[in-house]
Amino acid sequence: MTYCAIDFGTSNSAVAVPVGGPTADQATLKLAPVEGAYTTLPTAVFFNTDENTRAYGRAALEAYIDGFDGRLMRSMKSILGSALADNPTDLGDGSAIRYTDVIAIFITHLKRCAEQTAGTPISRAVLGRPVFFVDDDPRADQLAQQQLEAAARSVGLSEIHFQYEPIAAAFDYEAHLTHEGLVLVADIGGGTSDFSLVRVGPERMQRLERKDDVLAHHGVHVAGTDFDRRVELATVLRELGYQSLDPDGREVPNRIYFDLATWHLINTVYTPKRVSELGLMRHLYSNTKHHDRLMRVVEQRFGHALAAHAEEAKIGVAAGGETLIDLEIVEEDLRLAFDEAQLIAAGKDETHRIVQAARETVQRAGVAPREVDALYFTGGSTGLAFLSGALAAAFPDARPVFGDRLASVATGLGIHAQRVFQ
Template sequence: MPIGFDYGTANCSVAQSVNGQVTPIAVEGTHTLIPSTLCAPSSETVSEYLFRILDIKPSDNLGESLLRRAISQNREEGLIVRDDDVKFGREALALYLEDPKEVYYVKSPKSFLGAMGLRDMQLSFFEDLVCAMMANVRQRAENGLGREVNRTVIGRPINFLGRGGDASNIQAEGILKRAAHRAGFFDVEFQFEPVAAGLDFEASLTEDKTVLVVDIGGGTTDCSMLHMGPSYRGQIDRSASLLAHSGQMVGGNDLDINTAFHRFMSEFGLGSETTGGLPMPNIQFWNSIAINDVQAQRAFYAHDNLGLLRSLHKESAEPQKLARLMQLQRETLGYAVVREAEQSKIALSDSAHYRAHLDLLNEQLAIEVTATQMEQAVSNPTEKIKRLVKEAIVESGIQPDVIYMTGGSAKSSFLTSAVKEVVPNTPIVSGNHFGSVTAGLARWAELIYR
């Protein structure tokens, strides 16, 4: 049976389409969305878990080397991998929040897949991470449907990163495809995420229209200008109706990170000075919460960086704040800080004020955030999103009849207003923010695998 699989930065979801009727599949209890998170006793646990518990072998010699190293490391540390050692979704988040220091936790590995300059062993490990998550979702889908699921269409952004170009996209798609094959999908195809969202919107159209799809997801914003409607519905070759695309790594994660940086990090020393009047280096505060930048996270959580933080603490005119940054580093609390920024973003969609709460284990911080402050904090990513909308319009050379906004972050009213500034005279509609991409992928899967 074919399914549509949205392996998203924020969440994963799957759906099936039968005779044009799309049914989302529950993948975590009754939930049709499972957060794109994984938690394990150590990073090495993941590779051995795939091999020993799921009977999933490495895809190449490099993967075999990674596995051997992981098994050796686990034995040295006395770790025996068990079938419940790797947690996913809400379970993973709960375990991390319970004791951040004692577990390996990763959110949104999709954000790392197109990163350039990584070692081959790192790329092989990312493949293991993705494979473990995909195998988990596939098993849950099969349990829900009561039958085997082995064909899929996976969504992908226009560009996985804003830099790296085709090489970045090829690398990322290659990781996803190898991971999906290892997870048990023998037929794997890809579809652009905004095109998939458009396919779902097209099912509701009674006349042909030129549609600008703006998909603001957790990791990327993607725009596609498309001819859609009854004349195009059901066609496998849609090349003539795909007019323009734009996309960049800017999405919900960036909104959350920027909110955390501008509204929370002053409590950790951002903007403070040394006793000699010199400003504290911004890079330490940014790297601590840049959860979508593997190099930044590696630099901040490196063992020798703690020595540098200690030096800054000694020199600080506000040492109590730098002590919090050291605590964040020691206890790996960056994900928790960004998560509270995400909660702020969600709350401020419906309210003008929100009191954020940061749990630093030995201290509780309450920080007031207003909707206006958050909009100011995310002005940089917001401007990037506006430029992507303009780029798609300019590249297509035409104005859309309608703008279809989707993606979890598109629920934020200030982003709708930002898009409206670019195309003030075009109606904006929205559908299922969290399900339109998945539904479109399911429709495409039914069409191409029939």
């Protein structure tokens, strides 16, 4: 019974373990508390150089917002498969660490939480993975899994199995079924939107080998963080000069803005060389107030805070109504109104790509959209009503079913682990 199931997500993570019962097949699956009483936590680590400590999840975000010196790392999963994954990154105190080592540190935290719940050391695990870590690049996709597996092995997990995250979600859905059917699982998280068309049913769920039941899977590297980026570019960063014009009517260079809107690149804009170069660009801004704000952000290292404000605005609008984006840290009394219409417009291209990926999944299986019995939503970004609505409209005959947005994949991975290790 020394095993666990780890859902290492771009935005949120969780881990399931078997508890009780003398054997694995008689044990009950349980999501381990991973931050206080919470069974899910944001995938974030804060290296506190003030106090020489580390914080995880919500505590990591709070420590960063409270102004402690250090480095906040989020969305680490999104760099898997790239050369950047094995590169060192500065922690803010003169020391450096590889991104893959940060991932190992975070997996260590999940493993320890699982061991505390199980009451025993754990050396075996099922890990979830997206259908594609990297779009249209099989070699990079394979490298991403190898990097994740190496990180897991480095922290003491000696036997590792992988399962596609949307298929794991299908296992969780299947446990509640009374009849057979076709379900299109839409697992839309922070970094990827993954789809699997799976034949499910109470009799099929007893089989360990389910390859023949997976009719097709497909995915795109577009999800929640891409909507965050679009929101920030469309609102916050326009106040800093994004898409503004120089005195000759040309658009100012935009790389700085895309870097500021991408979590794992934000730190790159703070180097002395980059700050100096930006300072010399003041003459390019017709409205010099934009440049003043931009320099204040890079000099005071407000990039992650602005990205967090954009994410909060997306979440606030998704919950209903409109919200205000407070940019007091940039300039006194600077606030921006933001509503659902702006959110839909900002993420129009991303929504289209995600819906097209869902359609292509069904097409690859040779199944007509009307033959899909259910559309099962999981992943944090399925909380965006306009996105889940667009997907439902593409399959009007399918019954929309909403799983636990943050925990159904971990639960399904646990079901798979129970079958693999029993």
